[in-house]
Amino acid sequence: MSTISRDEVARVAALARIDLRDDEVDRLAGELDVIVDSIARVREVATPDVPATSHPLPLTNVFREDVPQPALPVEDVLAAAPDAQDGRFAVPQILGEE
């Protein structure tokens, strides 16, 4: 019995913008239990008194002078795009209707 339902998998896949086939939703519903097991394991020791570490080495903000640097040539970048027009990326319509 999996803890994470098919509906939950479908909802998360929609958030992640991935079209899944029905058989993929079925398989993932079973496999995502790994996350439930992982969290149970981690909770054994992740008590409130332990601070979280986001990053392996201490980080400080990095500043630099705001000096313009040459950008990549537009034609090189657009050459790798699925579609381009007038020196820009051409994309499908952003909103659902005109």
Added chain:
Amino acid sequence: MTDLTRLPAAELAATLAAGEASSVEATQAHLDRIAAVDGDVHAFLHVSADDALATAADVDTRRAAGEDLHPLAGVPIAVKDVVVTKGMPSTAGSKILEGWIPPYDATLVERLRAAGLPILGKTNMDEFAMGSSTEHSAFGNTHNPWDLSRIPGGSGGGSAAAVAAFEAPLAIGTDTGGSIRQPGAVTGTVGVKPTYGGVSRYGLIAMASSLDQAGPVTRTVLDSALLHELIGGHDPRDSTSIPEPLPPLVEAARQGALGDLSGLRVGVVTQLQGEGYQPGVLARFHESLELLTKAGAEVVEVSCPHFEYALAAYYLIMPAEASSNLAKFDGMRFGLRVEPQDGPVTAERVMAATRGAGFGDEVKRRVVLGTYALSAGYYDAYYGSAQKVRTLIQRDFDAAFAQADVLVSPTAPTTAFPLGEKLDDPLAMYLNDVATIPANLAGVPGISVPNGLSDDGLPVGFQILAPAKADDRLYRVGAALESALESSWGAPLLARAPELG
């Protein structure tokens, strides 16, 4: 004449510097070797013969003109396909990037090119570096040169197999949970994960940004040190890059090879041995400890009680960061674009159709898992709790490094398993990385050195871990172990690998 493909990089570099062979000859010898054996091994996704020979010819010209060249100038190299290379395909093993030609070079690739290393091509890998066997590549399996029916490790199985099969003397790998060190162990090669921030991540196609690190894949410890010094050091384009200079790594490797480890304390991690480790793996591990003792090191046992939680924390942090990093593959600016089969063609629906068609099973699994862990209401409970385990693992490392100069373990619990064996069991696959993951969570450096064959005749690796920014210790201890092992064997381990082709 010497077979140029058999020489370690340092010896090939010396041969080139002495004028006994040209870089064009060395590069062509490796291209010929690739043509002869890569049909069986399939280490490469793309071979860039023209580019490599042009670089080699340029180095030969500059050498003839008496120019002062980098020590590795003219020595060819293979690059994992997750590292972007200008004008050369860079797919990260994914259909979603098939045919994409990056408009820029990663910083480490710029450094390779500036030093005159001919780039032979791009090596196979698990899609977006997600896997431990290279079976999750969208472009077919890579085969272990020791036994073609077995996995070469992963995710960097292509780089490790290329070096083990004498298709390249040097390669670049990346390591998020063990993807340099575990392939090294199962192919009988050397692999190094530098300190986090030690090598620029600019131009690496990111999986988990707080864990990813690029590093060397070679046949000898000295070769790794030479390559590490070339690609490492500060890069203003990576804000997590360490500003201080690298410690002297090549010098540490040369010092270590002299074989004197007096005064060094070696900590054996209690939690990284025993249950789940093959008897042959443990037997080689204990023999190597004896060699370190003979070299003058003192072996102590250290306990890192929270390492048992590392795998669980890793499988919360890594998918969460990957789901965020892989959001850029949206079919808008580069790579694949797929339109939905029916209904309106909107950007949002094109993204979902593109990602559904372009991502493989393991990538979908991890992105969905990570999205779940980061979705509203779960962030603190999942990602936040895993980050606390990270603190506990760092504290374990701090306590262990107060008792020992380096920590050691087997690199991987088993030798190379047969292709297909663990493909349908993600949890069994993940267990391969149990000994390598703690280093990524804490950001400390690690090396895998081949230390013999298990009872099944397949290679085994010895892992050495050092404190952050003390990568030189890996090279000192690694070179001492390598030298002691090779004296006892009379030849490098790879001399015992079966002939290919």
